[in-house]
Amino acid sequence: MSESVKLDVIVIGAGQAGLALGYYLKQSNLSFLLLDQNSQIGETWVKRYDSLILFSPRKYSSLPGFPFPGEPNGYPNKNETADYLKQYQKQFSIPVKLNTKVTQLTKETDRFITVTNDKTYHSKIVVIATGPFQIPFIPKLNDSGLDEQIIQLHSSQYKNPEQLNKGKTLIVGAGNSGAQIAVELHNTHDVYLSTSQKLKFSPHKFAGKSVFWWFETLKIYDVFRSGTKFGEWIKKQPEPIMGTELKELIQHNKVKLTAKTTSINGNEVTFEDGKTLTVDNIIWATGFTQNFEWIKINNVINQKGNPLHKRGVSSVPGLFFIGLPWLHKRPSALLGGVGEDAEYIVSSLKSM
CATH class of the missing domain: 3.50.50.60 (FAD/NAD(P)-binding domain)
Incomplete structure (x- = not known):
């Protein structure tokens, strides 16, 4: 006892x-x-x-x-x-x-x-x-199994590029974790970023001040509270990606955007728009439950x-x-x- x-x-x-x-x-x-x-x-x-x-x-x-x-x-x-x-x-x-x-x-x-x-x-x-x-969350997909040679990691398991196979790497999920990992991997891998929504970016600074300085000075968080009309509206919006590094890499085609991932069969991934991609690695930046x-x-x-x-x-x-x-x-x-x-x-x- x-x-x-x-x-x-x-x-x-x-x-x-x-x-x-x-x-x-x-x-x-x-x-x-x-x-x-x-x-x-x-x-x-x-x-x-x-x-x-x-x-x-x-x-x-x-x-x-x-x-x-x-x-x-x-x-x-x-x-x-x-x-x-x-x-x-x-x-x-x-x-x-x-x-x-x-x-x-x-x-x-x-x-x-x-x-x-x-x-x-x-x-x-x-x-x-x-x-x-x-608990790391990985969505259930309509697939027939992942090729054993493909390295598959949740973002909570990912440490650095050395864990991965060389070649094409698909990151599923474009929140701040997925964005940071994509920025890091573009130096060593051919990176694709799968997202179900349009990406929004927030600069770290505005008019020479941290965006958090503006949030504090303008008391923005006091307006956007849980349960308020504005707060509930903001909750439904996608979280912005902090910083503009990923945005610039996408513009220069150093990180390629894809549609939402719908299925994986062997080493081939299918997206919501019907396009497919043969991959060597998959990183699930899909959050937690x-x-x-x-x-x-x-x-x-x-x-x-x-x-x-x-x-x-x-x-x-x-x-x-x-x-x-x-x-x-x-x-x-x-x-x-x-x-x-x-x-x-x-x-x-x-x-x-």
Whole structure:
């Protein structure tokens, strides 16, 4: 029988959202602990592709109370980001238990029961901070099988060009990850980028200022909130690709655009417009899905598998979410956006 521990608050996840919560919880009289299945703080960043660069400057990529070290207007890489999260946890002595996988969450009367691989935790409050990047998503296609010689990777598995065969590389998905990988690979491979929608690009700077400076100065995020008319409209729009490198490569035919991928047979890919392409590598930059099957509480997750909440507050007293896209505003899942949500949630739970 696993050991039982009692605390006021259990936070599931010790990424940027969980750490921001920890910062504000340290200012309360509540006992709390962050649980994380990884072996180190920042591990999800370390595992990403080698050339990953944040698209927001350090000045706008900070958690509350501790500015991101380095040139404020520069863009940190993945290792700097992982190191920053480690420094943050140490700076504020935020209690974290690593190598801890939550297998079940239930509620009995006024107490939550969080079951992990080695202990059971009882708490009045639980905050789920597992983030949006949980299970790599690869779409199901009408295919008869992929040739074994074709290298197929999800973007979460991709590290660098050396993993790939020489030759034609198809990247499926044209978000910021797919765009960065395409830019990197154009130097070593014949790159094709499959997308189902027209690409939109946002420059890093406008009139000499970071676009994030303009967002902050014009209070754009205050207008585009979840639940508002403008916010709900923005949600339906494709995310812009930050920077113009990919745009220039496409214009010079150094990265070729294709239509939506519909099927793969052997080494031949078919697109929505009927065109085909023989490939040597496929990278799925198709995002992630969430898994909340371990939550065994009614009225928390809808039929589509998404959390039911209003600004992170669920309908179940004492249960909260943080770190999800559009939790309250557009940057709610980003380093520079989780702090505002964390402060609001800790303020809400302190009154319980």
